[in-house]
Amino acid sequence: xxxxxDKLRIFHAVADKGSLTHAGDVLHLSQSAVxxxxxxxxxxxxxxxxxxxxxGLILTEQGExxxxxxxxxxxxLDATAARIRDSEDEVFGELRVTTTVGFGTLWLAPRLTxxxxxxxxxxxxxxxxxxxxxxxxxEADVAIRMKEPSQADLIRxxxxxxxxxxxxxxxxxxxxxxxxxxxxxxxxxxxxxxAGTAQVAAGAMLVAQLMSHDIPSTLTVNNYFGVLQGVLxxxxxxxLPDYITEDFPDLVRVLPDVESGEVPVFLAYPEELxxxxxxxxxxxxxxxxxxxxxxxxxx
Numbered sequence: 001x002x003x004x005x006d007k008l009r010i011f012h013a014v015a016d017k018g019s020l021t022h023a024g025d026v027l028h029l030s031q032s033a034v035x036x037x038x039x040x041x042x043x044x045x046x047x048x049x050x051x052x053x054x055x056g057l058i059l060t061e062q063g064e065x066x067x068x069x070x071x072x073x074x075x076x077l078d079a080t081a082a083r084i085r086d087s088e089d090e091v092f093g094e095l096r097v098t099t100t101v102g103f104g105t106l107w108l109a110p111r112l113t114x115x116x117x118x119x120x121x122x123x124x125x126x127x128x129x130x131x132x133x134x135x136x137x138x139e140a141d142v143a144i145r146m147k148e149p150s151q152a153d154l155i156r157x158x159x160x161x162x163x164x165x166x167x168x169x170x171x172x173x174x175x176x177x178x179x180x181x182x183x184x185x186x187x188x189x190x191x192x193x194x195a196g197t198a199q200v201a202a203g204a205m206l207v208a209q210l211m212s213h214d215i216p217s218t219l220t221v222n223n224y225f226g227v228l229q230g231v232l233x234x235x236x237x238x239x240l241p242d243y244i245t246e247d248f249p250d251l252v253r254v255l256p257d258v259e260s261g262e263v264p265v266f267l268a269y270p271e272e273l274x275x276x277x278x279x280x281x282x283x284x285x286x287x288x289x290x291x292x293x294x295x296x297x298x299x
Contacts, residue, residue: 010041012070146265164239167231
């Protein structure tokens, strides 16, 4: 049995408005034409879709089931129409970007100036959280993630790799001395994310390894932005991602042989946004910033 799109569209309008007349006004059809189409749909399905009352139409149980289905269809069609328009638009409007608190506050946000200078009418909604948002379900448009996304139907691009290392300020080291081995940590305070905090596995493993030594005092924070504040205020030696040194060049790396494993950084977005001008603009901006960062790093 095949259902006629046109009849489903008319059914949806009638169910939505609760009246043949009001549905006819929306669809620019006469009441009798609407009524005929509803009767034809009921006959093709061999069910009654509406109870007819003096005060209007009320959906039957089968009508409710069909209305749920057509509501989902209408939502998806509206979303698709919006995406089609998006692919033809100039670069303006809202772009929802998700990444971790650390990367978002310490690397991405400070560099957005360049993107806004190029596209002043962009509205970026930056969603910073450790939870992985569902891109195919459109919880966000673009994600920067610290591991390769596992979801299907995503376009992914590897941006760079980072490592977690130990850093302190020159003032802190001048006052407390520079540790040469892990054993020297008995006279220093360690600032890091708690091993149980939602974070990349490589970072958690490094923290667990450091905590296995005798460290008398610690400050744990649930994101790298907080760890950085502790380090900058000379509270102790902090575990931070290596990209931090570009914007904070005065930080001194401590115990250079201590570091986490490599963490890949991926940019991802849904397959259906392949032609979106906004997504393309953001992807180019991030790629360019990473290229400049790598060049400066090598230089």
